Structures are given as C-alpha cells and as structure tokens.
C-alpha cells in the first residue's frame with residue numbers, strides 16, 4: 412500500500428507553515444475543552460432521558476428515581492470498570508487507524524487531564540488524521556447507543572451514562588475534527604499529532 416504522500420509524510424515538505432497549535436496541556440485550551448465536554452454530556456443525558464422517559468410514562472418520576480437509586484447502589488462498579496476499559500479501547504482505536512494507514516510507531520500516554528495516542532514522528536494528511544480522530548467517536552456511539560433501544564431500565568441508565576461520558580470525552584477529538592472540516596479544508600493539510608498536542612500545517616500560498 413502506498414502510504415507516503417497519500418496518508419502521511421515522514422518529514423514536513425518545504426513550503427508549509429504552522430497554521431494552528433492545539434495543546435491539551437495549555438490552560439485555556441483545557442478549560443475550553445472541559446466546558447464543551449460538560450455541555451456535550453448534559454446534551455446526551457437530556458436526549459437519553461427523553462428516550463427513557465416514555466418507557467416509564469412521563470409522569471412516573473418516582474419509578475425513575477427508584478431505578479436511579481438502585482443503579483447507584485448496585486451498578487456503580489460496573490460503570491467504573493467499563494469506563495476504564497473504554498478509555499483504553501478509545502485510545503487503541505485511534506492507534507489502530509494510525510497504524511494501519513501509516514505503519515508508524517505510536518505514542519500512548521496519560522496525564523492527569525488527558526489520555527492520548529499520537530504518531531509523533533510523522534506528518535499525517537487531513538484524511539488520515541480525520542479517520543483516526545473520528546474512529547472512536549463513531550464506533551462507541553454505536554457500542555453504547557444501540558443497546559439503549561433494547562436493554563432494561565438499569566442497563567439503559569448504565570448505557571446513557573457511558574454514552575454521555577464517551578461523547579464528552581471526545582471533546583478534544585471533535586474540536587480537531589471541527590477545525591479540519593471547517594477551517595483547514597485543503598486535502599494537503601498536514602497534522603503532527605504527538606498525543607497531547609496537535610500542530611496543523613498548511614501549504615504556503617503562492618504569491
């Protein structure tokens with residue numbers, strides 16, 4: 412498979428300039444991403460509730476409250492265990508896409524505020540970067556979202572919380588996706604992703 416020139420470049424080609432640096436360790440970026448994360452979590456919970464409420468009957472607040480309490484007592488450990496496995500699987504999925512498309516060495520890690528996976532030694536083209544950024548978001552929307560339609564009330568609460576944690580945990584990925592979709596649309600755009608930070612490079616305009 413022809414990967415260089417299609418999915419990545421081993422070195423930054425001449426005629427490129429840095430257009431944007433996103434650093435998850437930078438305080439302002441961190442605050443912004445966390446606000447986005449909270450908003451996303453609330454949005455998913457609101458949608459899940461709208462989805463769950465009819466199964467209780469809209470007036471049945473007590474039955475819902477009872478199930479929530481039961482969940483708190485009986486299922487919190489499940490939630491915690493699945494969340495830890497999810498965080499690992501999320502990063503592995505970024506890595507899998509990078510690995511398949513570039514064949515390059517990955518960097519994994521965790522800091523106090525972010526878990527990450529990147530390919531620090533190379534420059535990945537826009538489509539490769541987008542594929543890696545979007546893979547966990549799309550896959551886990553299905554993994555946590557689809558069962559909501561089929562499971563009983565306690566599992567529905569579990570999957571709603573997982574979905575909310577997942578979508579809000581993707582805030583950093585989605586921010587990068589938004590930039591690549593809306594602002595840096597040139598297919599020759601390159602990204603150097605070392606994990607916690609991403610540098611976006613665009614070809615210099617010819618005068």
Ligand SMILES: [Zn+2]
Pocket residue numbers: 501502505547581584
């Ligand atoms: Zn991610």
